[in-house]
Amino acid sequence: xxxxxxxxxxxxxxxxxxxxxxxxxxxxxxxxxxxxxxxxxxxxxxxxxxxxxxxxxxxxxxxxxxxxxxxxxxxxxxxxxxxxxxxxxxxxxxxxxxxxxxxxxxxxxxxxxxxxxxxxxxxxxxxxxxxxxxxxxxxxxxxxxxxxxxxxxxxxxxxxxxxxxxxxxxxxxxxxxxxxxxxxxxxxxxxxxxxxxxxxxxxxxxxxxxxxxxxxxxxxxxxxxxxxxxxxxxxxxxxxxxxxxxxxxxxxxxxxxxxxxxxxxxxxxxxxxxxxxxxxxxxxxxxxxxxxxxxxxxxxxxxxxxxxxxxxxxxxxxxxxxxxxxxxxxxxxxxxxxxxxxxxxxxxxxxxxxxxxxxxxxxxxxxxxxxxxxxxxxxxxxxxxxxxxxxxxxxxxxxxxxxxxxxxxxxxxxxxxxxxxxxxxxxxxxxxxxxxxxxxxxxxxxxxxxxxxxxxxxxxxxxxxxxxxxxxxxxxxxxxxxxxxxxxxxxxxxxxxxxxxxxxxxxxxxxxxxxxxxxxxxxxxxxxxxxxxxxxxxxxxxxxxxxxxxxxxxxxxxxxxxxxxxxxxxxxxxxxxxxxxxxxxxxxxxxxxxxxxxxxxxxxxxxxxxxxxxxxxxxxxxxxxxxxxxxxxxxxxxxxxxxxxxxxxxxxxxxxxxxxxxxxxxxxxxxxxxxxxxxxxxxxxxxxxxxxxxxxxxxxxxxxxxxxxxxxxxxxxxxxxxxxxxxxxxxxxxxxxxxxxxxxxxxxxxxxxxxxxxxxxxxxxxxx
Numbered sequence: 001x002x003x004x005x006x007x008x009x010x011x012x013x014x015x016x017x018x019x020x021x022x023x024x025x026x027x028x029x030x031x032x033x034x035x036x037x038x039x040x041x042x043x044x045x046x047x048x049x050x051x052x053x054x055x056x057x058x059x060x061x062x063x064x065x066x067x068x069x070x071x072x073x074x075x076x077x078x079x080x081x082x083x084x085x086x087x088x089x090x091x092x093x094x095x096x097x098x099x100x101x102x103x104x105x106x107x108x109x110x111x112x113x114x115x116x117x118x119x120x121x122x123x124x125x126x127x128x129x130x131x132x133x134x135x136x137x138x139x140x141x142x143x144x145x146x147x148x149x150x151x152x153x154x155x156x157x158x159x160x161x162x163x164x165x166x167x168x169x170x171x172x173x174x175x176x177x178x179x180x181x182x183x184x185x186x187x188x189x190x191x192x193x194x195x196x197x198x199x200x201x202x203x204x205x206x207x208x209x210x211x212x213x214x215x216x217x218x219x220x221x222x223x224x225x226x227x228x229x230x231x232x233x234x235x236x237x238x239x240x241x242x243x244x245x246x247x248x249x250x251x252x253x254x255x256x257x258x259x260x261x262x263x264x265x266x267x268x269x270x271x272x273x274x275x276x277x278x279x280x281x282x283x284x285x286x287x288x289x290x291x292x293x294x295x296x297x298x299x300x301x302x303x304x305x306x307x308x309x310x311x312x313x314x315x316x317x318x319x320x321x322x323x324x325x326x327x328x329x330x331x332x333x334x335x336x337x338x339x340x341x342x343x344x345x346x347x348x349x350x351x352x353x354x355x356x357x358x359x360x361x362x363x364x365x366x367x368x369x370x371x372x373x374x375x376x377x378x379x380x381x382x383x384x385x386x387x388x389x390x391x392x393x394x395x396x397x398x399x400x401x402x403x404x405x406x407x408x409x410x411x412x413x414x415x416x417x418x419x420x421x422x423x424x425x426x427x428x429x430x431x432x433x434x435x436x437x438x439x440x441x442x443x444x445x446x447x448x449x450x451x452x453x454x455x456x457x458x459x460x461x462x463x464x465x466x467x468x469x470x471x472x473x474x475x476x477x478x479x480x481x482x483x484x485x486x487x488x489x490x491x492x493x494x495x496x497x498x499x500x501x502x503x504x505x506x507x508x509x510x511x512x513x514x515x516x517x518x519x520x521x522x523x524x525x526x527x528x529x530x531x532x533x534x535x536x537x538x539x540x541x542x543x544x545x546x547x548x549x550x551x552x553x554x555x556x557x558x559x560x561x562x563x564x565x566x567x568x569x570x571x572x573x574x575x576x577x578x579x580x581x582x583x584x585x586x587x588x589x590x591x592x593x594x595x596x597x598x599x600x601x602x603x604x605x606x607x608x609x610x611x612x613x614x615x616x617x618x619x620x621x622x623x624x625x626x627x628x629x630x631x632x633x634x635x636x637x638x639x640x641x642x643x644x645x646x647x648x649x650x651x652x653x654x655x656x657x658x659x660x661x662x663x664x665x666x667x668x669x670x671x672x673x674x675x676x677x678x679x680x681x682x683x684x685x686x687x688x689x690x691x692x693x694x695x696x697x698x699x700x701x702x703x704x705x706x707x708x709x710x711x712x713x714x715x716x717x718x719x720x721x722x723x724x725x726x727x728x729x730x731x732x733x734x735x736x737x738x739x740x741x742x743x744x745x746x747x748x749x750x751x752x753x754x755x756x757x758x759x760x761x762x763x764x765x766x767x768x
Contacts, residue, residue: 001288002642003234004326006227008292011318021146021212024097029058030146031094032180033189035205036065036491037171042201047173053192055185060093061173064159065150067489067546070126070137078126079496080487080548083110084149084172085156093174094149101141104155110137111153114144128162130548135161147211149174151496164549170203170491183209203544204491210534213718224712228407228705234326236400236646237284238333239393244653245277245337246390249344256341266342273338274331281330285323292322376678379669380685387658391690394654394745398694399701401647402741406702407709408640409737413728414710414721417512421561421725426510427590428599429606430620431467464503467589470609476597481506482586484574488545488552493534497545498565501574503586511571514720515539516558522575525554529720530567532559545570552580559720567718590620644744651687651748659683659756667761676757683753687745695741699734 024030037047044062051059064085070078089096089103089111099114101122110126127136143153149172154162177189186207194202249256259269364385368378384391464482471480481504487496502509507518511526516539519526525543537543537556545552554572562569577584593602599619606617659666666679674682707726714721 001284001291002639002646003232003237004285004288004322005291005295006639007234007322007326008289008318009295011322012292012296012315024144025146025208025212028095028097028144028146029091029093029176030208031060031149031174032177032208033175033186033193033205034094034147034149035173035175035190035193036203037062037173037197037201038203039064039170042171042197044171046197046201047171050173050193050196051175053189053196055177055179055189055192056175057178058092058176059173060091062171063173064156065170065172066159066162067549068128068162068164069130069487069548070128073125073127079151080489080546081151081496082489082493083152083154083159083162085159086153087156089143089153091174093176094145094147096143096145096153098141098143101139103141103143104153104158105140107155107158107161108135108137109140109154110158111141111143112139113148113151113153114142115148131162131164133161147206147208149206180208183207204493205536206493206534207536210536213533224709228709232400232404232643234329236397236643236650237281237326238329239397239400240646240650240653241277241281241330241333242337242393245273245334246340246393246657248273248276249338249341253341253344256344257346260344260346270335270338270342273341274334277330277334277338278327281327285326288326289319289323374678374681376674376682377685380682381689383658383662383682383686384690390654390657394651394687394748395690395694395697397647397650397654398691398741398745399698401644401650401744402695402698402737403702403705404640404643404647405740405744406699406734406737407705408636409733410703410706410728411636411710414706414725417725417728418561418721421510421512421722426508426592427620428593428597429591429603429617431589431591431610431615431617464586467610467613467615470613471589471591471606473609474602474606476593476602478592478594479508480504480589480591481509482574483588483590484577484584484586486547486577486582486584488547488570490535490543490545493568496565496568497531498569499545499547499577499584500569500571501577501584502571503574506571506590508592509590512561512722512724514559514561514722516556518558519571519573520557522573522579523553523555524557525570525572525576526558526560527556527570528562528567529559530563530718531569532556533718534566534568547577547580547582550580550582552577552582561719561722561725563719591617647744648748651690651745652751655683655687655749656752658686659752666756666759667763670761679757680753683756684746684749687749688742691742691745692738693741694745695738698741699737702737703729703734 047062050056066083067080068083069080072078086096089098098111101111104111122139122141124139125136126139127134137154137158173193175189175193177186179185180189186209190202190205256269259272260266264272365379365382368382369375371378371381373381467482468480471477481502483506484501484503486499486501488499490497502519511518513526514529516526532538535543539556539558542553542555545554554570554576560571562571574584574586591606593599603617603619610617669682670679706729710726711721714725
C-alpha cells in the first residue's frame, strides 16, 4: 500500500503537474518566445518583418511596453509593473483570458495580470506618482496570459503617459515557433529573429519552457522525494512477501505433502502459494491506488484553479504502470519462495512434517558457548547462523528501514538548513520599523500601520552618518550594515525583480553561497539560481535592470540560496544604484555583536543613543520555514514511520518462523530450567547481530540516497543548494543511526519473544 501510494502520487506529479499550464497554453495560443526590443534601435516595420523569420509560425505585435511603479489609493507603493499597450485581448499569439471585468476601452483604464499578485478591487485606482502629472488609471479588469508576458495592459496610446522622462518605451513581440519542444530549438528561433534586427535591438527574451518550469516548480519538488520512498517501499514489500511465502512453505510442509499425495502437481502447489500471496497484495495495491488518487487531488487542484482548468487527476498511464508492476513484483517474489514447495519430496514432507534438521550453526553455537557471556545471550547470538538465508532477509529489511530513517533525518536537517539560510537572521540586533517585537505574533492594531510608517519615515530622514556613528559608538558592535529595497524590471521577463542593496559589508548576513563569490565592488551582484534560469544569464554576465526608467547595470559574480519572489532577486551594493543616479534609502539596519556581549544591556544603550533620531532597535524576528517545508517534514515523518513499521514486521515474521521451528528446542530449555526472562533474552539477542549489521549497511545507503535526492529536489524547484545543505550528517549522529537498526530489530522481535517466553513448557514439548 505504501509503495503503490507513493508511486501513484510521484508518477502523477511527474506526468500531470504541467497539465494545467499545457491546457491553458494550447487554449490561449501561448507564446513560445516573448521578446523585448529597444525602441531607439529598431522600428515597428523592422519588427513586423521578424514574423517571417525562419522557424516562426505566427507572431503578434509589436506592442509598446514600459516599466512603472504604481501606488494604491491609500498611498501604498506596489511592485514595479511591466505594462504593455494592447488594443484587444485577442490575437493569433498569446490571446488573453479575461477572468474579471472587461478590457480597457478608453484612456485612463488598466487591466491587471491574474498572476501578478496585485488585486485592487475593480474600479480602484492605481497612481503613478513618480511620473509627470501623476497619471491615475482605473482598474477595469483582470486577465491571464498563459506565458505571463506582462503584469498589466493598457491601450497603446496610454504607454506614452507612463513613460518616465529621458526613458524610451520598448517594443514587445510574441512568437509561436514551428518547433519549440527543447531549449535548443527555442534558441534557434531566437537567433533567426535576432538576425533580422539591428545589433543590440533585442534587449531580452523569455522562453515558454522557463515559464512552464516555474509553473511546475511547486509540485515537481515532491517528485524525487516520493520516488525514493516508493522504491524503498517496493523493495521492502518484496522482502516481506518473500519472508511470508518462505515461512508458509516452512511451516506447512506436512500440508504440502498431503496436497501432493492427493494428486497436486509441483506447479499447482507453487501456483497455490503465489495466489495466496497475491490476495493481500491485490488488497494493498487497491488501497494504495485509492490513497494515491486522494493525495494527488489537493496537490494539483491549486494549479488547475490558477489556470481556470479542472484538476487532471491521475493519468491512466500511471495506474496502468504501477498496478501491474506491483503485482508482478509480488508474484515473482512469491514464486521464488514457493519454488521450494514444488521441489519438496512427498515422502519427506509426510514423514517429518518439517524438513530435515540442519547441522548449520553448530560451530557458531560452540564458539558462543566459549564466550564470557550469560548462556541465554550466547544461545541467542548463535541462532542466526542456523538459518543464514532467513537472517540475511531480516538484515535486509533492517537495512532499508535504517536507510529510510537516515534519509528522513538528513532531509529534515537539510530543510532546516534551507530555512535558516532563507531567514538571514545572523544579526543580533536590528533597526527595522516594519518588524513586530521579537517573540510576539502580529496583533491586529488599527494604529500599527501608522506607527510603522512613522518609524520608516524617521529612518528615511535619519542622517546615515549620524546613525552609523551611534551604532559604532557602542562597545559591543562587531559589524553592521544598512539594507535598502526596491523593485526593477528586466527586459523580456514579466514581473518585477526585487532589489536588495547593502550599505556596508553584508558578507556575514547569513546568505548561503552556492557558486561564485560575494560582492566586493560597486556594480557587482549575487543572485539566486532561479534568476539565472529565468533570464538565461550566467555568472560573469552583465544584466540591465530598469528602475522606473533608469537603467542600472549589474555584473553577476555569484549565486546564493534564496527563494523569495520565485528567486527573482538581486543583491548588490548600494553604490551600484547611487552611481546610476537612483536614490535608494535604507529601510533597515542590522548589527552583529562581539562575542560575550550582553544583548539586553547593548539594546538599552543603543536605544538611548537612537532616541534623538526617533528610532528603536530590537532583536530580529525569527522567520518560519514556510508551508512547503512543513508539508515535506510531515510527509517524511509519515512515510518513514510506515517504512520502519514494515521493517519491524519483516523482523517479526522471521523471528516468528524461527520460534515456531524451535518450539521443541525451547521446551527442552525450559524443562532444564530456563526462565521466561532468559527465554526472552535469548530470542531478542538472536536479532542483535542482524540489527547491527543492517544498521551499519543501512546508514551509508540512506546517506547516499540523501545526497542524490536532495540535490534532485533542489533542481526540480530551480534552487541551487550550497554544501551546507547537503553535508548535514555528523559522525555522532551516524553512530546513533546505526543503533537505530538495532532498535528496529529489537522492536520486531519483542512480540514473538514475549509470546514464546510466556508459553507453557508442556505445550512446547508437544509442538512437534
